[in-house]
Amino acid sequence: MSLLLHICCAPCSVACIGELRQEGLEPVGYWFNPNIHPYTEYRMRRNTLVDYAKSIGLKLNLNDEYGLRPFVQAVAADIDHRCGVCYAMRMQETARYAAEQGFDSFTSTLFISPYQNHELLKKAAEEAARAYGVTFVYRDFRPFFRQGQDEARALGLYMQKYCGCIFSEEDRYLAAKRRKKAQREAEAARQAQEAAAKGQ
Numbered sequence: 199m200s201l202l203l204h205i206c207c208a209p210c211s212v213a214c215i216g217e218l219r220q221e222g223l224e225p226v227g228y229w230f231n232p233n234i235h236p237y238t239e240y241r242m243r244r245n246t247l248v249d250y251a252k253s254i255g256l257k258l259n260l261n262d263e264y265g266l267r268p269f270v271q272a273v274a275a276d277i278d279h280r281c282g283v284c285y286a287m288r289m290q291e292t293a294r295y296a297a298e299q300g301f302d303s304f305t306s307t308l309f310i311s312p313y314q315n316h317e318l319l320k321k322a323a324e325e326a327a328r329a330y331g332v333t334f335v336y337r338d339f340r341p342f343f344r345q346g347q348d349e350a351r352a353l354g355l356y357m358q359k360y361c362g363c364i365f366s367e368e369d370r371y372l373a374a375k376r377r378k379k380a381q382r383e384a385e386a387a388r389q390a391q392e393a394a395a396k397g398q
């Protein structure tokens with residue numbers, strides 16, 4: 199069976215490729231991630247994957263589109279529910295390319311991430327498979343996430359700090375800000391308690 203593996207980033211690909219190879223499947227990688235912004239981040243993730251693929255003898259095809267504008271236009275109407283659109287964009291293109299290039303099937307390294315909406319992603323892949331008449335090979339790679347990330351770290355691969363789009367970068371920034379605020383408030387409460395205890 200010929201299998202096209204959509205790859206979101208090198209660290210997520212480590213365990214997925216390992217598991218597929220253990221099953222006797224030799225995937226061909228496919229890079230198509232117009233959701234990754236800004237360009238410096240996109241380039242870093244792409245180049246890390248190119249180097250990693252070479253190091254493990256993985257055939258990799260690049261659809262090298264830095265898609266800031268089309269991506270933002272596609273999700274702008276509902277930024278809070280953007281992930282479904284993002285999954286559909288990537289799964290539709292992967293299925294289209296698989297059909298065009300004569301692959302029997304496709305899947306994605308996104309199925310390893312416990313941070314993705316797994317069921318929504320699965321639905322997007324199933325719809326894409328139907329639209330292009332190729333088989334979607336479903337694998338729940340999530341149990342291998344930690345092991346894969348540890349391996350990637352040990353290999354010195356670039357490890358990203360956010361999902362990909364500029365809005366997920368904003369989420370990370372806002373979460374860090376909330377954490378700092380909560381820490382400041384907890385510290386202020388502790389000091390107030392201490393002062394009250396001394397005053398008794």
Ligand code: SF4
Pocket residue numbers: 233234280281284285361362363364365366
């Ligand atoms: S958070 Fe991740 S999955 Fe969701 S839209 Fe952004 S890049 Fe895509």
